[in-house]
Amino acid sequence: MLFQSTEIHEAKEIILPRHKDERGSFGRIFDRDMFMDHGITCEFIQFSISRTKHAGTLRGMHYQKAPYAEDKLVYCLRGAIHDVICDLRPESPTYMKCQGFHLSDQNNRMIYIPAGCAHGFQTMEDNAEVLYAMSNIYSENHACGIRFDDPILGITWARPVSCISAKDLNWPPYAPASLVD
Ligand SMILES: Cc1cn([C@H]2C[C@H](O)[C@@H](COP(=O)(O)OP(=O)(O)O[C@H]3O[C@@H](C)C(=O)[C@@H](O)[C@H]3O)O2)c(=O)[nH]c1=O
Numbered sequence: 001m002l003f004q005s006t007e008i009h010e011a012k013e014i015i016l017p018r019h020k021d022e023r024g025s026f027g028r029i030f031d032r033d034m035f036m037d038h039g040i041t042c043e044f045i046q047f048s049i050s051r052t053k054h055a056g057t058l059r060g061m062h063y064q065k066a067p068y069a070e071d072k073l074v075y076c077l078r079g080a081i082h083d084v085i086c087d088l089r090p091e092s093p094t095y096m097k098c099q100g101f102h103l104s105d106q107n108n109r110m111i112y113i114p115a116g117c118a119h120g121f122q123t124m125e126d127n128a129e130v131l132y133a134m135s136n137i138y139s140e141n142h143a144c145g146i147r148f149d150d151p152i153l154g155i156t157w158a159r160p161v162s163c164i165s166a167k168d169l170n171w172p173p174y175a176p177a178s179l180v181d
Contacts, residue, residue: 001031003038006101008087009094012038012112013101029075029110030133040112042071044133049077052123052130056162060120061086061146061153061171069115070136079128080104081121082158086146089116090177098155118146122157145171152176 002015018027030044050059061084064070074083086098103109104124113119121130145168146153148161152174 001034007099009092010114014110016108018108042135046134048132050130052128055123055126058122058148058161058164061118063118065142068136068139068142070134071115072113073133075110075131076103077129077131078105079125083121085113086118146174147171150174
């Protein structure tokens with residue numbers, strides 16, 4: 001497992017090993033001790049899968065407010081996605097910075113997203129499947145979001161958005177911490 005730093009403080013792009021033979025392959029996607037050695041000390045308590053029918057669909061940008069803020073691992077099991085994280089931690093040296101990653105069922109990459117960052121993705125192929133691990137329980141009342149095209153984030157998406165939930169279209173404009181207080 002190779003843990004690479006990203007442009008977002010404490011977020012990691014993790015390159016997963018894959019042992020190949022004539023049958024196919026085997027590869028570890030989580031190793032508690034190696035994660036701890038690289039500063040990922042949270043306990044992952046929920047695992048979820050999303051399946052998305054069509055390429056161009058966008059989910060995000062999502063995060064949960066305290067006390068339900070969650071660390072996440074994101075791994076593309078099938079197809080390909082353009083994955084994006086945005087740092088919403090006012091105390092972070094990379095506050096308000098966003099970064100995109102290409103994740104696919106071929107490139108053996110997983111993203112670690114620290115609590116306090118927003119996350120979203122756009123599918124690049126039909127029938128994409130995404131596996132998550134979360135360090136906190138889902139709390140509908142603490143689930144928050146930012147519009148994928150909020151100008152304050154300035155995210156460049158890979159293609160036009162073909163499908164998005166009403167919830168994701170209705171997130172209010174994001175107010176940075178400096179404007180809220
Ligand atoms: C996220 C989540 C949703 N749900 C339910 C709520 C709802 O009825 C249904 C679909 O929820 P959503 O519309 O929020 O699903 P979705 O838009 O796919 O939400 C996901 O988006 C990506 C970008 C993330 O980062 C994830 O953490 C998660 O927020 O599933 C859970 O029961 N547990 C969960 O952890």
